[in-house]
Amino acid sequence: MTYAVVRSHALIADLLTPERMRSLSSADGLEEFMTQLSSTPYGQVTLDQDVQPSVSLERTFYYKLAERIVKIVDITPAEVGELLRTYYYMRFESINLDRILRGKFSDATVQEITGSLVPVMAYAAPNYQALTEAADIDALLDMLRGTAYDAVAKKAPAYKQYDAIWPLQLELRHLYSSMVLKAVKDLPPDQRRLVRRIIELEADIENFLAAVKQSRSPKEVESGKPEEMFDTTYGISAEILRLVAEGADLRESVEHLDTPYSEILSPIYEGDVALIRTRLRSQIYTTARAVRAANDFGLNPIVSYLVYSEIEKDDLVGVAWAKEQGVPVEDFLKYLVVPNV
Amino acid sequence: MDLKRSIVFVERGTEFLKLKRDHLAKELSESIEVLRGRRKLLLDNLQEAYRAVQAAYLSLGPTEVESQAGSIRSTLDIEVLPKSVMGVQYPYVKIVRKPKVESELDITLSQASEKVYAILEEIIRLAEFESRVERIADELGKTNRKVNALENTVIPDMKAVIKFIQDKLDEEQMEDLVRMKLIGGALASEK
Numbered sequence: 001m002t003y004a005v006v007r008s009h010a011l012i013a014d015l016l017t018p019e020r021m022r023s024l025s026s027a028d029g030l031e032e033f034m035t036q037l038s039s040t041p042y043g044q045v046t047l048d049q050d051v052q053p054s055v056s057l058e059r060t061f062y063y064k065l066a067e068r069i070v071k072i073v074d075i076t077p078a079e080v081g082e083l084l085r086t087y088y089y090m091r092f093e094s095i096n097l098d099r100i101l102r103g104k105f106s107d108a109t110v111q112e113i114t115g116s117l118v119p120v121m122a123y124a125a126p127n128y129q130a131l132t133e134a135a136d137i138d139a140l141l142d143m144l145r146g147t148a149y150d151a152v153a154k155k156a157p158a159y160k161q162y163d164a165i166w167p168l169q170l171e172l173r174h175l176y177s178s179m180v181l182k183a184v185k186d187l188p189p190d191q192r193r194l195v196r197r198i199i200e201l202e203a204d205i206e207n208f209l210a211a212v213k214q215s216r217s218p219k220e221v222e223s224g225k226p227e228e229m230f231d232t233t234y235g236i237s238a239e240i241l242r243l244v245a246e247g248a249d250l251r252e253s254v255e256h257l258d259t260p261y262s263e264i265l266s267p268i269y270e271g272d273v274a275l276i277r278t279r280l281r282s283q284i285y286t287t288a289r290a291v292r293a294a295n296d297f298g299l300n301p302i303v304s305y306l307v308y309s310e311i312e313k314d315d316l317v318g319v320a321w322a323k324e325q326g327v328p329v330e331d332f333l334k335y336l337v338v339p340n341v
Numbered sequence: 342m343d344l345k346r347s348i349v350f351v352e353r354g355t356e357f358l359k360l361k362r363d364h365l366a367k368e369l370s371e372s373i374e375v376l377r378g379r380r381k382l383l384l385d386n387l388q389e390a391y392r393a394v395q396a397a398y399l400s401l402g403p404t405e406v407e408s409q410a411g412s413i414r415s416t417l418d419i420e421v422l423p424k425s426v427m428g429v430q431y432p433y434v435k436i437v438r439k440p441k442v443e444s445e446l447d448i449t450l451s452q453a454s455e456k457v458y459a460i461l462e463e464i465i466r467l468a469e470f471e472s473r474v475e476r477i478a479d480e481l482g483k484t485n486r487k488v489n490a491l492e493n494t495v496i497p498d499m500k501a502v503i504k505f506i507q508d509k510l511d512e513e514q515m516e517d518l519v520r521m522k523l524i525g526g527a528l529a530s531e532k
Contacts (some may be wrong), residue, residue, distance in 0.1 A: 052454060055404055102412035102445075273448050318398075
């Protein structure tokens with residue numbers, strides 16, 4: 001454990017500083033961005049020819065993140081390693097399963113679905129190739145039966161009832177949170193705080209956004225009942241979520257929430273939902289920093305390093321896309337976390 | 342006589358065409374004002390929609406946005422039908438089916454897609470309106486040319502023909518009269 005902690009401390013120094021990230025954001029176009037990137041730990045990046053540059057760069061950033069995770073996970077003791085594997089590998093797997101479900105739902109080709117997947121190996125699911133080649137969603141859900149995603153497969157009737165994949169996606173999200181929280185339980189109490197806080201914060205904000213989305217859906221669109229949609233809640237109660245879903249005043253609902261929720265969700269007043277996610281990531285970053293300030297040993301520096309790495313990846317993906325599209329820096333800087341900490 | 346009846350008919354037709362021309366000119370100038378306003382509004386909304394799409398890309402990343410966008414099964418279906426105002430036909434776009442995106446997309450993208458869809462509908466209505474204005478302008482030009490041709494060529498020509506015929510008839514009537522008088526004088530002297 002000590003080795004993993006020391007290594008995390010060392011690796012944190014390798015992460016991009018806010019100044020470096022600001023400089024990358026201000027690069028004059030994608031070419032300069034890549035030139036600047038080559039003098040960072042990311043090194044020289046070669047773009048894939050078959051996809052647009054920002055997608056290719058996104059893959060590269062994912063590879064780098066996966067590499068960082070593996071480096072740490074491999075040297076951590078069993079129970080911590082188990083938690084990190086569940087936290088990250090299942091996180092990526094949830095993204096991939098979500099994309100495979102979407103692909104199958106819209107009859108996308110195997111190649112299109114494969115191209116959209118996060119470049120990691122399957123963790124608790126059968127291999128992705130087999131899943132992408134499934135004849136339809138029913139066949140895909142059959143393949144998930146008996147695996148860690150059995151609960152998702154059991155949502156097949158809801159998928160059929162609404163002719164929509166959101167019940168499956170929702171279950172996937174709940175499953176992920178509960179599995180990580182279950183893995184956290186095996187840790188000593190003082191080491192649980194950070195991971196629990198992150199998971200709960202993410203789940204609460206996503207629940208709130210799902211409630212806002214439901215409140216905006218036209219009445220004729222069949223969606224789930226609030227108690228069905230929000231069966232796992234933490235800091236934002238199911239009652240509040242139900243009220244929001246039924247169309248309660250958003251400003252009033254958000255103002256009555258405790259911090260940091262009220263602060264994270266305040267961009268909803270202007271309808272800027274994307275900024276809510278940035279604030280959420282920013283809050284996670286700040287929480288990790290605060291927890292490290294209190295105790296820079298044990299699991300805290302390890303999780304912090306991985307949290308910082310993931311936020312760095314998210315920021316870089318945004319910057320690469322903005323550079324490719326020629327978006328002025330002042331228009332996208334507010335959606336980044338690292339340059340603004 | 343036929344020609345005289347025709348000219349009355351042509352003059353009445355010209356009056357009707359003038360009325361149509363004035364009506365079309367009024368309709369055109371009003372439509373141009375509306376068009377200017379709608380174009381400006383469209384540009385503002387377009388910028389807002391672009392900002393929303395941009396925010397979605399920055400928040401979710403290009404792969405996720407494309408994956409979600411690909412999951413929308415129902416697309417926008419339209420039908421183009423003819424409509425008419427003062428005899429001017431223009432295309433009317435009927436939206437048969439709106440894309441159903443509510444349950445498929447993440448809220449960031451669903452918000453952006455709502456804005457883009459609103460823009461799409463505005464673009465359709467604007468294209469329809471622009472086409473209507475173009476057709477009205479076209480019809481106004483045609484009506485104007487017709488009125489000018491009738492006023493400056495057809496009616497004066499017809500009037501000239503009528504006058505020529507009238508003069509000819511008067512002349513012939515005069516000659517007949519003179520002839521009758523001469524015959525009358527000759528018959529009287531014989532007696």
